[in-house]
Amino acid sequence: MRLADLSKHSGVSTATIKYYLREGLLPPGRQVNATTAEYDEDHLRRLRLVRALIQVGKVPVATAREVLGHVDDDSLGRTIRLGAALWALPQDTEPDEADPAVAAARVEVDRLLELLGWETSRELAPLSPVHRSLVVAVAALRRLDYPWDAELMAPYGELMMEVARRDLDFMETHASEAEKVEMAVAAAVLFQPVLRALHRLAQEEESARRYGIE
Amino acid sequence: MRLADLSKHSGVSTATIKYYLREGLLPPGRQVNATTAEYDEDHLRRLRLVRALIQVGKVPVATAREVLGHVDDDSLGRTIRLGAALWALPQDTEPDEADPAVAAARVEVDRLLELLGWETSRELAPLSPVHRSLVVAVAALRRLDYPWDAELMAPYGELMMEVARRDLDFMETHASEAEKVEMAVAAAVLFQPVLRALHRLAQEEESARRYGIE
């Protein structure tokens, strides 16, 4: 399969594929001679993953490169690889430590994790990018004077834990071993738009039930 | 309060505030004379909401303008205003109707709504931007050959319905009447990063419990 074929099968323009090759999102094809390179099914699958991450998951190209780098790192075991890939995902703004809303958010988030009994997350809290994202988001809500506290959020946390259990069950039962890490990344990134859409649909539905459509 | 004071209280630069005024995200202040305009607490609150939407919610400026336009439209009743504002939110790419994955996704999403008994959503499906977003996201997952079907997703939908009920309860009990529509928008947009972070944290937590940290 040459570049043009890769383009035809994926619906991505050759120019864009070349761009992804340059950016290291896609491994180079097997060079046959100076004017020909050969690509295979793995390239096609990777290309589809890249497109999904960038277009549906809205992951920046630089972040996608980092995540995929971890996915491809054969020196790591599966569990570590998965963790490293997920770890690289969030790209939120850094919290402003001088802001009192951030400090308050940090306290509240820690209380939440305690309530939920998420011990691992509490231990990793100072390092985890995901934890940082949560603090930033909570600080923003507090700045708007919305009453946000651990007791209020605990049920949401438990619901998300339920969702996460389903994610992992799903991964265990359906993915072939070779695809598991890729699948975990896809689950983390691509389920997000699905969950968001379901959330909004549920809001519309429940709102219509409570207040009518008018 | 003059523009500089608005800037000091919000931490947003005067240049950026001017930009928001130009873009219609912020109503103009009361013009005192040719060189002075007076702003009040409402402007400050609105500015904070705008910042949160854009920075935390990652809502594009053009979309934020549209959403806030609905929030401010006094000719509408509260329910309609809320619906219109939420309706304006999603900014995903249009589904490619020629793509068979999109057609398949549409069928599967309709089955899902039937399973869930979300009648309102089914009726509004052809029009709803949120519904479109869901179809696009599902199509992307299907293109990656991940087994996605209505039965698998129904529990996620029920969990999101539970989340949505909590959102609306929260809105009912905590917001003053004047802030309800704003709050609904904030809940739709700003709870998203919180939910996402909780989801990822839960994944990390559950993964650590199942497979250890290593």
Place this chain on the structure above:
DNA sequence: CTGCTTAGATAGTGGCGCTATCCGAGAAGG
């Protein structure tokens, strides 16, 4: 040999969220 296609390199494009600069009208201080 001719003419078309290919891979690869490089520079350019368009959109977006600001940001820097300029200007003329007042306010502030002596």
Place this chain on the structure above:
DNA sequence: CCTTCTCGGATAGCGCCACTATCTAAGCAG
């Protein structure tokens, strides 16, 4: 009253990002 400072408003520009268009030289097909 005059100088100096600051303000609000208008305009043009910047930096980033995800592409995309153009060019070149090498190959292969007839």
